[in-house]
Amino acid sequence: MKFNLRKKDYYICPYCFSKHKLNEVNFICSNDPDVCLNARNLKPIVPRSAEDKNEMPESIFCNECGQKTNIKICPTCSTELPYSIGEYDNLIFTVIGTKGAGKSHYIAVLIDKIMNEIASAFDYSFSAVDDATMKRYRNDFYNPVFRRNEIIGVTHSAKTDFSVKQPLIYNLTFRESGFFGMLLKSRMISNTVTITFFDTSGEDLDSEDMMKNVNKYIYNSSGLIFLIDPLQLESVRQRLPENIKLPEQNTEIEDLLSRTANLIRKENGIKVDKPIDIPVAVVFSKMDALESLIDSSSCINYPSSHARNGYFDLSDFEDVNDTIESLIRSFGEENFVNQLSSNFKEYAYFGMTALGCSPEEGKITKLKPHRVEDPFLWLLYKYKFIKGEKKK
Template sequence: MVIGGIFMKKKMEAICPYCFTKLVKSKVFFKCCKETFPSKSISKMKGNCKSCKKTTTTRICGHCTAELPYTFGLQKEVVISVIGAKEAGKSHYIGVLLNKIMNEMGMAFHCALQPLSDETIRRYREDFHNPLFKNKETLQVTMSARSDKKVQRPLLYNLSFFGKNIFGKKVIKSVITLAFFDTAGEDMNDEDTMATVNKYIYNSSGIIFLLDPLQITEVRERLEGKIPLPYQNSEVEDLLSRTANLIKKGRDILPNQLINIPVAVSFSKMDALDDIIDGSSIVKNNSPHIESQAINKQDFEDVHHQMQNYITRFGGGHFISQINANFINYSCFGISALGSNPKDAKITNTLQPRRVEDPFLWLLWKNKIIS
């Protein structure tokens, strides 16, 4: 089996993308008629039902009984958690990012994004694509996972990379399963809630930590009266502390150990800061990765240092210290999903997203999926 360019002989366990239980073969079941029966292997895709004598390909998690994607146990699972406080722009970011992957990244990096379930197809169309790209409307605030169970379920995709073999024949080089979670901001307000409904955070392959610069006091003071400002809610340092504590408890990480999940610290709504940051700022430029059809490591580094300087200049030195004290690997980004400030829930201008792909590409690079 090819996973991210690496051949794996056998996979003994995989994680359910819904309840995040590690499933060995005894915990994966086939379902047919009214019968369920255990699978003999984590990667076995078909089972023969003794009741109706038919073959079934429906597999369920033995812990939460959710139907597993057909790729379960066959390839690498990459869980991307998009977390942040209320109104940080998480839903807008996910909707625009998925559109960018499908329409631009796919051509540049010779890959294709394919939904793994009807649920994912419906949710993306109804909750993200149609409002943003057809109706030109802003998205509704994500409901808490405690009141809206669908928020607990990820958007599941296959990301396939293709090319040609030595004979010039078109082949699929590698495939990964992507699970995107859109976390409600209110579910990040206390550790007990996070531990209950956000277990996927400490099982993540990468975290996009979305932060609203309009929540930073000094930024708000400089923009007062110039643009509409959102209600000031959670402090970014508090949110970071809760997230780090959750991951350390979930992964049994000792107090003197750092977290090895790569974190893309991404400041959203950067278009609102255009008048108070340098005119020649690199974060105002389009991302070079898609245009050059390759990862530009120097651009990642330049953006990181520039954004870190902005954060420190605007009074976020403590936040940077906390990131360093908790995570081995992190990088700072400045993005804008919409490109301009909406009015009365309407997107008045053509969507002009800025650098939304950068955090995602960086996480793929850190997970050795692209190079």
């Protein structure tokens, strides 16, 4: 099964996740605050003909000073909306996992990987939608990991820290390829998709009620990347050599999965006998720490071939999927596997390491990300943004 993107007649605010019809958008005056009262008061300008057609107005004239403005804001939370809101398909990819599962480091490394390798291999461009995204990625994710070789501090709960609620929003733009694409000097844009990443805090996921309040994006998601820290699994903890430092144990992974599934069902009105049609990538993080438990010839130890081949390599994908699924089963997590398949229509297993090493005293000794891009590419493949092929 693949997921078709249809032109939607609504948009979801990437900041407060409220759903609005396309014509339900407000503006603020772009004039100098010394000149226009509206600008100073940040008073929203509400389009008058909003009832007529469900189309997003491009711009509006300020009802105070008459200047044309195209600064759109959300009618619910008044946050400035990305300029491309409503124009393009919007995929919300949510990274979910218990506290310490590796979400923040995964996002840090994944975004860098997409920008620097994946985008050119698949011939698309990837750019931050707004300054807030650029700044937040640089300060909270990129600089600690890539510049200072330090681990990222703990993500605070979205309830207490507003900055956590700020998603990272990117536009992924595909260009016309093939004969006509080559013919045209400036290649035409064939599709753009807005991709939103969320980094959640562990506490937010600790109870269904909290999940409901702060994590509206989970049930509005187009794809879930469900990170599992293998070092949390009891049987892994017992099998690992003694020199491996183990994190404190927290929420059970199947608890988190069932809470996630229940939340989506409740909010989207999906009955228990119907599978949820949001694709789920189940991803083992920190694979570097499992080295001693995995056969050295296993496919998971080889770099993924997707970017090299320029298409989603289905043979490699299936090998990894089978390998990780049997690994999870061998760790005694049958319950998780069953719960996943009984709740979700489309899911696949992956394994990656964001850091490639265990940090020592807060320092990343040797940064060596491995297979971080696979789940992301699978989701793009599921939404038909990239092609899949089998090796001959």
